[in-house]
Structures are given as structure tokens and as C-alpha cells.
Amino acid sequence: MSHALFTSPPPTNTTTTTIPFTFSPSTRLRPSSLLPEQASLLLSQCTTARRLLEIHAAILRSEILHHTVVNFRLQKSYASLGYADKCQILFRRTPDPNVFFWTNAIHAHAIQGLCFIARLLFTEMLSSDATPNGYTLSAALKACRLSFGKVVHGYAIKQSLHTQPYVATALLDMYARGGDVEAARFLFDEMPEQPIVSTTAMITCYAKQGDLAQARQLFDEISQRDSVCWNAMMDGYAQYRKPNEAVNLFRQMLKSDSRPNEVTILAVLSAIAQIGCSSSGKWVHSFIKNKDNRIQLNTKVGNALIDMYYKCGNLEDACLVFDTMKEKDIVVWNTMIAGYAMHGQSQKALELFDMLRFRGLWPTDITFIGVLNACSHAGLVEQGYRFFRLMKVEYKIEPKVEHYGCMVDLLGRAGLVEEAYDLILGMNGIEPDAIMWGSLLASCRLYNKMSLAEKIANHVVSKGYANSGTYVLLSNIYAALGNWEKVTSVRQLMKESGVQKDPGCSAIELGNKVFEFVVGDRSHPKSRKIYAMLDELNAVIKAHGYVPDTDLVLHDLEEAEKEKALKVHSERLAVAFGLISTKPGTEIKIMKNLRVCVDCHNAFKLIAKVTRRKIVVRDRSRFHHFSEGLCSCGDYW
């Protein structure tokens, strides 16, 4: 590697006065030639690690490191470029570091998430000659959880630093991160003025607790909003599955004085992915492409785009973004693998996994969730076991409950229900969770494993894990057997436990709008036409061999009534609405909150055939691409 310090010719004139005082970032440095002022200036302009190394070398050759300002600026530069370790080496060699040095070293580690070291440094500082000030406390608090944070709080009060706005906000933020809303709110109310930074910290605090109403109230009270507070509120909505509110806020923000930045884009793309509204996603993509908006298509933004596209059903667009990204970190690969898995393209997902290993990237626990999920959707039991072992043996990743969950899903879907059950029983030190039991229960339902299902259900109910899904699955199992007495008792149990069944809800995107339907929905203005279309569809697909699978219907109804109940499943309504609202041949895309039922799956294959349409359905676990009487999942899901 060529290096400016070693390739430039020796200076003809050794006096430093000949060195120009203004440097561009590319100015080559001459050896043994820097004055302290010049070094400080260079360091303040330095933005890359390579340049910093050059300057560091020049400082050493110029023998000016003992100069306090030079030494401090050098440590600060390493800190701001994320090199906490280098910063610490220099710090340890600094005789009698003053409060600036201590604060910088603590801050350097805190922002890199090296919280333990940051806290150690702070403790060490307390027994040194330097005394922490407000700056130091703000830096240290970033590295604190509640327990140690309270100690710092005590120290702040003792030194009367707790009322300084920066310290108070850092304290507020510390309590907020620890989930102590009351303490955070107390500090907030105690502030004589509530700067926007503190208000935003408070908004984030509420949002993290899911108290979006309180967060919104504070947000609405801000008179001069900046980008950060918009982002905090938007992300709160996105995280708490209120994607429509997040997108609405984004629209308002565009009309305001604040400009969206990278964080805004990440939040709004996450919201759009949840809605599944690809036209909005494409709009945001073009917003990013527009240079005037100054959004860099870096790994995070690229990743959010891939995530959004595949969740909106546009796997091709997701691949296009993936292929054109110059720099891809492991997160980006993880997302693309998850995307292929969710669309049932398991082979592609596994190829991608091989490719990332070939490139020398180190898979993470999340990579393996994608890979195992891919195996699960394709019934690749042997492969799944192989990856499960590979993860432990080669990559030293201890499987978490999520990985076991994938394996249980994989085995259960493949009909190896008892094997899946044994796997759960054999988990060492890992407590099975509700999702895992739910998955196994679903497999029991699929393969009619009654006694195991009952055993699991009793266990789940007694452990208090039961959610609406558990009860619904159990009652479905009894309903399939025609045991209506048990169905009634499960429904009674469900009522007593206060658990409510999530109503099935499907959304369809038409033009730039998203229309939602719940089961038996009659609220749409075109309701009459929708139901007429449903009747017509039912008649036609029956002629093509459709037999309603009434096993799943909960209620103890006559056959004709059961058929009626199936016909009004939300996804059916959405398809009917799509058919009457679009030109022949247009692809129909539907997003459902729950898993699509067997009966709707059968119906959709035939609807796609008779209407010669492609129908794409995103359900809770994957995508189904229906076309010409078949589904991309091969009826395995």
C-alpha cells in the first residue's frame, strides 16, 4: 500500500514556515514538519480513518504528541470516527488526563455501545484528580442502565449538576431507556423550560412503552418541530404496528418546514412494508433517488428498501435494489434471504447463504432464522438439521428459542409432529414460548394429531401462554372432528380468559389507495356488487370442482350456513372487490393479517384460473402467488 508519508520526497527546506497553512483533505503531509496549530487544524478537518492515520504518523514524527491540545484533538478524532480502542490506548498514555480527556474517552466508548468500559472509566475517574462535570455525566449516562444510572443521578444531585439542561435530558433518556416512565416524566416536569430535545426524549419514552396517545399529545404541543421529533413519533407508530398513522405523519412532515432525513426514510419504509402498499414504497424510492432530497442510498436505506419491496410482494424490485447496492453488510444479506424465504423461493435463499459465506461474511443468528425459515417453507428437513448444526459447530451461535421455533415449524409442517414435540422437550435451559406452541398446534391440526394437540393445549392454557390463536386452533381441531360440545367449552374458556380473537382482515391496494375488509364486511359502498361477484365466483369455481372445506368453520351450523361463513372471509371480499375494480388481466395483491385458511387457498387457485389473473396473497407467514390453478407454495405451508 502506498502511503503519502513514505513516498513523498524529503523536504528541501526543513523550516516549517514553508508548509502551507491551509490544507485540503488530500494534501500530502511531509514528514517531521507539523506545528501543533497545524496538526490541530488538520485533525479538525479529518473525516477518514486513512487520513487520520497519516496525521497521527506526522504528529509522531513531528514529536508534538505531548502538546495537550494536539493529543486531545487526536483522541477526539479517533473517538468521532468510532475507534474507541485507539482512543483508549492514547488516553492511557496521557499523563494526568484532565476532565476533557476523561469525558472524551467515556463518550467514545458509550457511543460505540462499549458501555461496560465507559462505566469503568467513569468509576476510575472518580478516584482520579479530575472531577466530572456536566459534559462527563451526559456522556456517562449514555452508557448506563437503571441501576448504575441511579448512582450517577445521585452523584449529579450531590454536585448540583442535575439541573443543567443537558444533564437533566441525559437522565431523562436514561430512565426512558430503562422503561421507568414515571421517573422520566418527573424529570421532564421539573424542567423549567422543556427544550425540544427533552420533549423528544419523552416522546420516545412513551412510544417505547406503546403509549402512543401520550407521545402524540406531547408531539402535538411542540410549536417548532424539527426532523428528530417527527422521526421519533413516526417510528413509534411504525414500531407499534400503526403503519397508517406513520405514513400520515410522513405526509404532514412533507408539508412542514422539516425535511425528511435518513431516519425518516427508515421509519416510513418500515410502515409501508407493514401496509404492503407498493405504490407508496415506489414513491419513497423515487424520493430517495432525487438528489435534491439528500438521502444517501447506504446499507441501511438499501436494506429498508429491500425489506419494503419484498413485504409488498415485489420480490423482483427487492432483488434489483440488492443487486445494485455496492456495499452490502450482513443485515442486507439477511433481509434478502428472509425475502426469498417468505416468497417460497427456498433454493434462492440457500444459494444466497452459500454466496455470503463464499464472500467471507460471518452469518448472524438472524441469518439462520432466514435459512431455517426457507427450509421450513420447502419441507427440507434434512437440510434444516444440517444448518441447525452448522450454526452451532462452525459459527458458534447458540440457538435461541427463535431457532428452535423454526425447527419445530419445519418438523411440524413436514408431519413430524412428535419429533418436533421431542425437540421442545429436549431444549436445554430454553423455555418454550407461545409462538412455538402455536406453530406445533397448527401442525397438529394439519395432520389431525388430536391427543397431542389436547396435551399441548392444556399445557399452554395452564401456563398462561394461550392467545387467541391457541383457542382458535383448538376449537378448529374439535370442529374438524364435529365435537361441538368441546368447541363450545373452548369458546367459553376463551371468553373467561378475556382473550379476544383477532378478526380476519385483508387489504387490497388499488391505485394509490388501500382498502381494508374484515370478515363479513358490508361497509364498503360497493358492497352489493362485491357480494354479487362472490356469488358468481362461487358458482363458477364449483363448476371447476371446488368443494367448500367446511371443517374449519367454528360454529355448529348446517352445511349451507357453513359455506356462507367461508364465503365472507376477508380475503374473499378483497378479491371480489379487486375483480370488479380492475381491468381484466391485472394482478391482484392482497395482504392478510392471519394465515390464509385451506378453503380460501383452494378457492383462490381456482379463482386465479377462471379469471386468468395472477393473485398474490401475503398472509401472516408467507406469500402465495396464485396462477393458473396453482399456488407457488405447492400447497405446502
Place this chain on the structure above:
DNA sequence: TTAGGGTTAG
């Protein structure tokens, strides 16, 4: 020198 917002998942 200092405080607030952020990517992937069964």
C-alpha cells in the same frame, strides 16, 4: 467537548 430519532426475525 455535552442532551433527543434508526436496519434484518420464528
